[in-house]
Amino acid sequence: MSWETFWKWFLLGGLGLFFGLAVVVSIGGAFDIRALFRAMGARRDEPRDH
Amino acid sequence: MDLEALGLSSRFSSIDWVIVAVYLTAMVAVGFYVNRYISSMADYVVAGRALRSCLAIATMVGSELGLVTVMYAAQKGFTGGFAAFHIGLIAGLVTLLVGLSGFIVVPLREMGVMTIPEFYERRFGRGVRVVGGAILALAGVLNMGLFLKAGSLFVTGLTGMTSPFELKLVMTVLLGLVLLYTVLGGMVSVVVTDYLQFVLLAFSMLIACGLALHEIGWARLVDGVRSVRGTAGFDPLDDAGFGSDYVIWMVFMGLISCCVWQTAVMRACAAESTQVVRRLYAWSSIGFMIRFLIPNFLGVCALVYFADHPTARTYFVDIPDATPEVLAERSMQAMPVFLSQILPVGLIGLIGAGMLAAFMSTHDSYLLCWSSVLTQDVISPCFGNRLSNRTRILVTRVLIVVIGMFLLVWSLWYPLGQDLWDYMAVTGAVYFTGAFALLLFGIYWRRASRCGAYLALLGGASAVLGLGPVHAALRLDAVEAALGFELTAARVGLAATALCLVLMVLGSVVAPDRPKPITPMESVPEAGAA
Numbered sequence: 197m198s199w200e201t202f203w204k205w206f207l208l209g210g211l212g213l214f215f216g217l218a219v220v221v222s223i224g225g226a227f228d229i230r231a232l233f234r235a236m237g238a239r240r241d242e243p244r245d246h
Numbered sequence: 247m248d249l250e251a252l253g254l255s256s257r258f259s260s261i262d263w264v265i266v267a268v269y270l271t272a273m274v275a276v277g278f279y280v281n282r283y284i285s286s287m288a289d290y291v292v293a294g295r296a297l298r299s300c301l302a303i304a305t306m307v308g309s310e311l312g313l314v315t316v317m318y319a320a321q322k323g324f325t326g327g328f329a330a331f332h333i334g335l336i337a338g339l340v341t342l343l344v345g346l347s348g349f350i351v352v353p354l355r356e357m358g359v360m361t362i363p364e365f366y367e368r369r370f371g372r373g374v375r376v377v378g379g380a381i382l383a384l385a386g387v388l389n390m391g392l393f394l395k396a397g398s399l400f401v402t403g404l405t406g407m408t409s410p411f412e413l414k415l416v417m418t419v420l421l422g423l424v425l426l427y428t429v430l431g432g433m434v435s436v437v438v439t440d441y442l443q444f445v446l447l448a449f450s451m452l453i454a455c456g457l458a459l460h461e462i463g464w465a466r467l468v469d470g471v472r473s474v475r476g477t478a479g480f481d482p483l484d485d486a487g488f489g490s491d492y493v494i495w496m497v498f499m500g501l502i503s504c505c506v507w508q509t510a511v512m513r514a515c516a517a518e519s520t521q522v523v524r525r526l527y528a529w530s531s532i533g534f535m536i537r538f539l540i541p542n543f544l545g546v547c548a549l550v551y552f553a554d555h556p557t558a559r560t561y562f563v564d565i566p567d568a569t570p571e572v573l574a575e576r577s578m579q580a581m582p583v584f585l586s587q588i589l590p591v592g593l594i595g596l597i598g599a600g601m602l603a604a605f606m607s608t609h610d611s612y613l614l615c616w617s618s619v620l621t622q623d624v625i626s627p628c629f630g631n632r633l634s635n636r637t638r639i640l641v642t643r644v645l646i647v648v649i650g651m652f653l654l655v656w657s658l659w660y661p662l663g664q665d666l667w668d669y670m671a672v673t674g675a676v677y678f679t680g681a682f683a684l685l686l687f688g689i690y691w692r693r694a695s696r697c698g699a700y701l702a703l704l705g706g707a708s709a710v711l712g713l714g715p716v717h718a719a720l721r722l723d724a725v726e727a728a729l730g731f732e733l734t735a736a737r738v739g740l741a742a743t744a745l746c747l748v749l750m751v752l753g754s755v756v757a758p759d760r761p762k763p764i765t766p767m768e769s770v771p772e773a774g775a776a
Contacts, residue, residue, distance in 0.1 A: 199480035200468050203328045206335060207543060211455060214536040217303075217529065218448035224300025225441045232301065232437070233280075 249406055249583060252557045256406030256586035262595025269446075269599035273439050273606060274423055280438055301441060302526045306513045307533030308440030310503075311447060312608025313601045316541040317396040318666035320581035321574075323545025325665060327471040327479025329487050330542045333496050333667075338535025340500035345527030350505040351514040353689045355523045360515055362508055362681060363623035369688040370699040372627050378684065378703050379623025382508060385677035385706075386616040387649055389670055390609070394421065394657035396578065396666060397605045403582030404598055418654070420602065424609040425650045437516075439603070439610070447600040451540050454585065454597055458547040461588045470550030474563060495736035498743060499671055502678045504534060506685060509615045541581065548584035558583075570663035570714065578666060617645035663714035668735040672712035679742045680706030683750040691754075698753030705746040712738035 249256065322330040344351060359365050363382060367375035398417050401407065407416070462470075471479040478487030504510050504527065517523045552562040562580050565572060589597060621642045626633050633641070662669060683702035687694035710716050712735035726733050 199328065203331050203480065204464065206331060207539065210334070210338075210532075210535055210539045211452060213532050214448065214540075215452055217307075217532045218445075218452070221300050221304045221307075221529075222445045222448070225304040225444070228299075228301030229438060229441060 249403075252561055253555075254406075254558055254583055254587060256404065256583075257589065257591055258405040258586060258594050258598065259591045261591055262598055265592070265595030266599045266602060269603060270423060270606070273442070273603055274426060276438055276442070277426065299522055299525050299529070301437060302513060302517055302522060303529050303533070304444040305437040305440035306510065306526060306530045307537070308444035308447070308604075310510070310533060311444070311451075311537040311604060312611075313400055313605035314390075314393045314396045314608055314666075315537050316451075316544075316601065316604065317400055317578055317581070318670065319538045319541035320545035320548065321578045321665055322538075322667055323542035324549045324577045324580050325545075326482075326487055327475040327546055327549065328468075329475075329478060329480055329482040329484070330545070331539060332482035332488070332493060333499075334535045334538030334542060336493070336496045337500040337503060337538055338531045340497065341504040341527055341534040342531035344501070344505050345524050345529075345531060348520070348524055350685050350689060351511065351523055351527060352520050354511060354685075355514050355517060355520050358515075360512075361619050361622055362506070362511055362685070363619060365688065366684060366699065367623075367627070369694075370684070370696045374684075374696060374699045374703070375623050376627050377700065378681070379619050379627075381680065381703055381706065382677045383616045383620045383624065385673055385675075386508065386612065386619070387652065388656075388676070389673040390612045390616075391653060391656040391660060391673070392662060392666060392669060393605070393609060393612075394653055395660075395662065397602075398657070399575065399578050400582045400601060400605075403579045404586050404594070404601075406586060417657075420605065421609075421650055421654060424606045424613070425647055439606070443600065443603040443606075446596065447604055450593070450597045450600045453593065454589065455540055455543055457588055457593075458544060458584075462547055462550055466554075467546060467550050470553050471546060474549060474553050489736075491734070491740065492736045495671070495739055498740070500534070502674070502682060504530075506678050506682050507674065508619060509611050512615060544581050544584065548580040551584050551587070552580060571661050574662045574664060574666070613646045613649055614642075617642045617649060620645050661715060664735065669713065671739060672709055672735050675709035675712070675739045675742055676706050678706070679709055679739070679746045680704070682743065683746040686747075687750050687754070693754055693758060694750065695754040695757060695759040697757035698750040698755075701749035701753040702746040705749045706742060708745055709739055709742040712742075 319330075319333070322333060343349070354362075354365060357365065357368065359368070361379070363375045363379035366378045394417055397420065398414075401416055459467075476486065478484040482488045482493050483490050505514075513526065514523045517526055549563065552558045555562075560566065562576055562583075565576060568576070585597060586594065621638050625641060626638060680703040683705075684694075684699050687698070711720070711722065711733065717733070722733055731737075
């Protein structure tokens with residue numbers, strides 16, 4: 197395989213993989229942010245409870 | 247620079263400025279909002295160690311796919327052609343291997359350290375932590391010393407602004423915004439803004455790649471690179487281009503970027519568990535690859551676009567009597583100017599907003615990283631670790647502002663006579679060549695000693711010989727003539743790495759640590775090694 201062909205398929209494969217990752221992480225990350233805020237909010241409120 | 251005289255009027259319009267302003271204001275608002283969640287240093291530095299997989303991946307990729315990364319990787323694509331793709335390929339493969347094996351990062355997470363110098367103390371003692379922390383912060387601040395310059399070249403190229411006053415004003419305002427929300431929010435604001443930046447930049451960069459490919463076409467790209475760069479534009483092992491020693495240096499850089507470089511390690515330390523660390527690295531390998539691949543590709547497109555341009559060719563490609571500084575600056579400007587020519591109104595604003603957010607994101611990650619290293623690893627140990635959480639956060643915030651001021655001065659003063667990526671690799675090497683030896687032997691070799699650690703850390707300083715101005719000041723041309731080969735940044739970096747590894751082994755064999763009773767704290771690294 198020539199370098200031109202190798203880089204062409206590497207580029208297309210890389211962009212495709214990244215698109216898939218971006219979709220999954222964008223959706224999953226939104227849920228994770230909600231969980232992070234809940235966890236940190238609960239920890240912040242702890243001293244007041246005791 | 248007068249781009250309009252070259253027939254390169256930017257398509258950046260007032261609508262695009264509005265998009266940028268709204269987006270950046272929203273980012274600052276997020277910084278204010280999340281400030282109320284900060285209650286301890288662990289919250290401030292590693293987000294309470296509560297990051298789950300998707301958010302950890304987004305923030306890691308978001309932080310690494312910064313404007314500066316895009317600028318230096320595009321510059322590599324412009325100067326190296328398709329052969330530059332090897333950097334992304336290697337970075338992705340190495341990160342994947344780290345994720346699958348847990349090499350270095352899993353033992354670090356198991357120990358629960360926040361910074362690498364904290365590991366130094368547990369394994370080698372407090373003195374090594376202070377020296378290592380100081381070297382890390384110094385190298386780190388120098389490493390980000392040209393971020394503002396890269397950012398300013400991007401803003402100039404994309405918007406077509408030619409007035410030096412406007413440029414300085416925009417950069418100062420940007421730095422002010424970064425300082426404001428980093429000081430306020432710490433790691434929590436960093437992860438949230440990195441996530442938002444990841445979403446915007448990932449999709450807008452993919453669209454930009456599609457438009458660039460549509461504008462030029464694959465066949466014209468291949469022909470253009472061949473005519474300008476020859477076979478070295480495709481084959482990374484060709485000595486007329488990168489060469490085999492550069493490729494080996496990139497393998498090492500790939501390893502360092504993901505498992506020794508403090509900003510990446512901080513993400514591992516912030517992960518919820520070691521399983522999340524492995525998953526984070528395995529999936530982030532795509533991000534580590536793409537952060538080079540997409541900008542490399544846009545750089546290649548810019549090269550072919552300007553090589554075929556009737557008036558801009560002599561400005562960007564065949565520059566008569568160019569100094570190294572001019573070559574470095576023009577090759578960095580090429581990608582944003584190219585984007586300003588092909589992107590439509592609206593999309594150019596979104597890309598601009600995403601890139602500027604990326605600029606802020608990288609800046610805030612690095613500012614937070616180096617200032618917290620100075621606080622946790624240099625200042626706090628000097629006070630016997632008796633500083634309160636409140637004092638540590640205050641010291642970190644003051645340091646962020648001081649480092650920010652230094653960056654403004656350094657960006658305007660330092661003459662960059664080499665590719666930005668090579669400058670960053672060399673300045674980073676001052677720290678990571680020694681750090682790699684300490685981590686590798688500290689985790690996996692029981693006999694590694696304090697003396698070896700000191701020697702390895704100091705040996706890393708030899709990497710500065712790879713910087714252009716240092717090279718010129720020490721008249722290394724004469725040494726090169728005597729040796730019969732060129733002392734490139736890659737060769738100097740590899741030699742510094744080998745030196746640190748040898749010094750670590752020699753120091754440990756000649757001056758081993760005295761045996762002492764094992765305490766629970768000191769037994770942790772050994773457990774990690776098992």
